[in-house]
Amino acid sequence: MTQVIKIALPGYNASTDTNPDHFALYVDQQTDYILIKEKSYATVSVTGSRDIAHNLGYIPFCLVFQEISNGVWRKVFSTAIDGVGASFMIDGTNLKLIGTGTFSYRIFYDEVT
């Protein structure tokens, strides 16, 4: 017998609904709908570049944002955004934030390679 754990979002029936978008947790022993797990986050000041050690030994999923003006935050990618020059790289040891200004980052335990 399949063992199932489902926690539906408000307005959805956990017994009949099969759309994983409608669940906070959906486990059916057939497909791994993995919930990404946060390791660390912080807001830091960067001048030129700054290494953030994660020491996981593998390349984790991460999200990076930069405050491009007071209170306005823009998502950063692995190549520079035109006019801002912010980017990031990540290896098995460090998240390297590149640019100058205030960055917010989130590093997850979930491996991407």
Added chain:
Amino acid sequence: MDNVVKVARIGKSANSTDPNDFIFHSLYNTFKIVKEATKVVTLLASTANQSFTEAHNINSYVPLVSAFAKKTGEAWVFLPNGLDVDTFGAKAGLLGDITFNYVASDPNNIIFNFNNDSASTAEVSIRYFLLEKV
């Protein structure tokens, strides 16, 4: 000793110490999508730096935001800092008319910014995800 709720992946042990072996583990914050929605915008022809705003209605914090765009009638989805790829090749590189310059958030709004190099207006559908706080 911590009381822990954990759900292991198929074929993995619930006694594992590797966070990657779990669908859910109560010792780790599960990153949450607070809101998901779509917005359709019409880009002016031959105009760069076009911004569109959408109120996020989250009053207590500035949410991180992630977004994906798709030109109406086309199949490709493109990300901020990228363009809708009409054609590509080894010599030509990537060619497209619309550039999704960035997505940003402030205490009140989400801001989407595009260039449209085409001589025609273009309709773009954006799906965005509001995440946890900055």
